[in-house]
Amino acid sequence: MPLHNSLTTTLQDLVIWLLPGLTDRKLQKLIPELGSEPHPLLEAAYRLPGLPAKTRDLIQIALHDPWQLPFAKQLEAHLRWAEAENHWLLPLRELPDLLQQLPDPPYLLSVQGCPEALQGPSLAVVGSRRLSPEGRSLAYHWSHWLAWQGLNLVSGLARGVDGQAHQGALKAREEGATGCTLAVLAHGMDSLYPPEHQDLAARLLDQGGALVSEYPLGNRPLARQFPKRNRIITGLSLGTLVVEATLRSGSLVSARLAMEQDREVMAVPGSVRREQSQGCHQLIRQGAALVTCPEEVLQEIQQPLQFQLEKESQANPQSVQIPEKLQSIYCLLTDVPQSMDELLLQAQLDAATGMLLLQELELEGLAEQQPGGWCLST
16 A cells, blocks of 8 residues: 555545545545546546536636635645644555445545554444443453454444444454554544544554544534444445434444445344344344354454455465465454364354364464464564
8 A cells, every 4th residue: 555645646536536526525526537647637627527617617727726716725724733743644555455346435545553553454343322331341352352353343432332443442452462443533634523532543643553534624523424434434344333322313324334335234133122122133134244252253354354364365365375275264264262163153064164264374384373272483
């Protein structure tokens, strides 16, 4: 993922991003044919039918001298923001493939922290802001376990499930896990909502995670922006786990978006008397996977996880090449030892075949057996 553009390219990307009247959906009409390089897009956008006359005039100015645009000060502010350490402006062509596949991907993301964290593999963890004690415990401890499996946990930094998911993943990271956590914000990067999560955001950045936003600087956390940003939370992820949700919870929007994106959706069942479980029960009736432990979450995303790992291996020929016959069990190995029975159940292998594959991975230096079971080689 290249992370450095020329100033001209970055400036033109910012123009497209900030230009009033040029929406993500309008851009998507042009990108399949032209790609996402900014100059050809601006030229083609100028000829788009139905484009507001004011937008067309602004494009004409942008093609000749962007600094003459009425929002030139905004352009300068964003370029200055990107000069700071670990501040990035990532246009669509530099975003992960999972995001580029969306019908309405963001044209540009502001990222603070580690941009490589966006590449995953990731799991979205979402749910209600008002949690039951059980939901609070599940969100924290499941996220902690899943981060130890090498997954990046993606959420929205909100109160409730989001905060607990970030906290659990951070605890695992601080203990030595490879998984980190990302927060997708519904406002500009020059503020933070809710304000009581300032320390949480700082820890997230210290531990190799990232804050992500599709909104320009100065953009306040407006209610309509939270459902829209949810498509990025689910879009970055192989699957979405809903821990608790009322029937009016915004996490049901996330689950619907994940289904539309053809991603795995999982929901945790709860008491029929508990309001926070009603949304999860509805999702299960609609086809979401019922999960009762984090091991089942990992099993539900096994297929897309294996596909992503294979794709990354092919894209990076210098990385370790895993023989095809070993991939089904290799993708299940993590930093934490797992028993033979657990691995066989998840990989759906018999004992003789599983042991043979694990021994081959051990000979290749890719796996090792420890007192608690099998794990990745250190």
